[in-house]
Amino acid sequence: MYDNEQSPVQPVVLVGLDRGNEQFEYQMIELANLASANHMEVSEVVTQKLDRPNSATYFGKGKIEELAEVLKVADVKMIVANDELSPSQIRNIEQGTGATVMDRTALILDIFASRAKTRLAKLQVQIAQLQYQLPRLRTSMNIRLDQQTGGGGGSFTSRGAGETKLETNRRLIEHQISVLRKELAEIEADDETRRAQRTKQNIKNVALIGYTNAGKSTIMNGLVKRFGENQDKLVFQADMLFATLETSVRKLNLPDKQSFLLSDTVGFVSQLPHNLVAAFRATLAEAAQADLLVQVVDYADPHYQEMMETTQTTLSEIGVGGIPMITIYNKADLRESTVYPERTGDILTLSAQDDASLDLLIATIREHIFADHVQTTLLIPFDQGQLVSDLNENATVHELTYTENGTEMSVTLTPAQAGRYEQYRLD
Template sequence: MDIEKVLLIAIMHDQRDEEQFYYSLNELEALVKTAEGKVVETIVQKRPTPHRKYYIGEGKLEEIKQIVEEKDIEVVITNEELSGGQSRNLQEQLGVHVIDRSQLILDIFAARARTKEGKLQVELAQYSYMLPRLHGQGAELSRLGGGIGTRGPGETKLETDRRHIRNRMDDIKRRLKQVVNQREQYRGNRRKHQLFQVAVVGYTNAGKSTLFNSLTKSDSIYEDKLFATLDPLSRRMKLPSNLEVLLTDTVGFIQDLPTALIAAFRSTLEEVREADLILHVIDVAAPNRDDHEKTVYRLLSELEADNIPILTIYNKRDLIEVDDFVPSAHPYLMISAIEGEDIVTVKREVEKLIKEEWTYFSGFVPEEKASKLAKIRQYTILEKQTYAEDKLGYHVEGFVDPNHAIMKEIKEFHHE
């Protein structure tokens, strides 16, 4: 696919913090790159509120018309949500495809969803977004052909009435319900086997997938693009004591996520609620690091996952002056996710935090019951195992989850 030429338009409101505004604009540019587009020009206008009819002032609009013509612009993208009317009016005036930030994010999700559930979620979010903006957009949206902002639901369908879209949305919701139920069953099975669960969360592009791959030695998608991972991915990770835990990578969080998407991706993020420990990965070199942290904490709170213990991982240590760094969260680690030694440090720290949550045990396993040792090794953090010749058995000590089924065996051998 040819790289499309994109023009960005943004309005700086009086009440907007300037640094925050420009960060949001850089993020929009990164989103365009992720959607395989190239930002040719960015137009910023200062005005207290967006123009009701065109989003941008009419004088600026004339300037934009010229740029669109001179530079062969194919797509115009605004940094805020447009109303159906604004979008339509701009399109008529400029004669090119006009979308807003939310549509761009939806479009990236449409291109990147891999699983059946992910694809259904995106389709539902796109329809939710389009429905209130549908009037008069049929002809424009029905143009077949690719390009930024046109992926996803079959374009020709959009010429049909709202009823058709509502029926399709109901159908998707029904199908999603089935997928969610299947996932609940799968989670139930996982709970029965009771592996300790660790979820990796963070702002998009903080390095979550790189860390996930290094910790599990897998090769899930790693790209320097926003939203590289959309569908939750779970793999086993072995800790220094040989305890196996389940590690789950999640979709990246982002500011100003379209409301339609937050609702649609809730169930994808609900994996986080099942976690026993959260690894919150932060790009330590991001200019807006504090805002990223706040966005993640706010979303964790909305998911009712803010009571789960968190280990904060400041990633990309190699990109900053470490001496000037002041952490805002504890416990924390400062790492580079591509450094082998740092990965060992993360595993040790995870193990240390698990031990703080679990209960200490010590006991004696007679030789004739030695087969139970493998199970104890698998589900506990076994710190010591020594053979006592005089007693014909093994002294064991370590840490165990007091709610795990293995407690039955531990109690049998436990020294009071």
């Protein structure tokens, strides 16, 4: 069996501990979706109710024996755990079952590694993978360094006594992390320079945020097709988890000559690995510096409320707070008896596939980011006709009248424009 990328599907058994968390069922469903996104097929699910994980084996001893039997009957050689496991837990489960163990963190890192396209995304994923690998080093491990990171390429197997070999491997990884972080810092500095230039130009920035596969890229493309400065410059969209890892920024030019930047950010998921969150701070910087956040929610998913909680948690982890936000209940067309497009305050119910929904979204965004714009009347002397041309090109002109004293113009101006044309105001 193969997916559309011709990758073989790996049968797996999912395992998880129910510690009385009301979101446990949802987390196991999500784990199955993550496994599917990583070319895996769930054969069985094994869970156990425990107050806390067994420090040695995660499950209790009896459950490990049951798990071994399930694996044997299903003829499956891989286990995917719902939690991040310690090195000893992984080792003991593997010894007790004869199967390979992948925990939730490793699974998400694998998915990110397969989706990363740009150098920035690849660097961020590599750093997170290496940080995950460090405490899990074993003397028998081979350390493979990426040729692009200055590791020399190929596969490194250190020689010598066990402890010496372990320390050598550790130094190799720490060195590689240092090299990657240096290159990442250079890219981040370039990105920060670009953001500073945009800030200087006083262009508003709106960032789409939310759970993975909620429809952010679909909304982005719908708006770019209608208002994009380059309407062919669409972002990748697909019905899959983490289809987009890179932050894409597009300039939208509205019919009344008002413009803003729209950013499509990486999607969130519950229990996102801390190392990955830290590594992706550069990618999420667009959200942190936005003038307005647009939270996109998959309204058709029965667990959409848990997804919204995950989004809020992740925003807190990356230090995003105090930014105005509107919430979109997207995919309303997939919910039975749901009226759309509809707005209640800053909550919108809509479908990204619907033009009327996108019109409502644009109108709501405008209210927020252009609230400081000034509507006024200007009188421009006839001998300064260039100012009239500039206003026609760069401002929203509602009415223009020629009088005996000059050109009278009813306009909406940005704060910067209002200051520039203050001497010509009639009101």
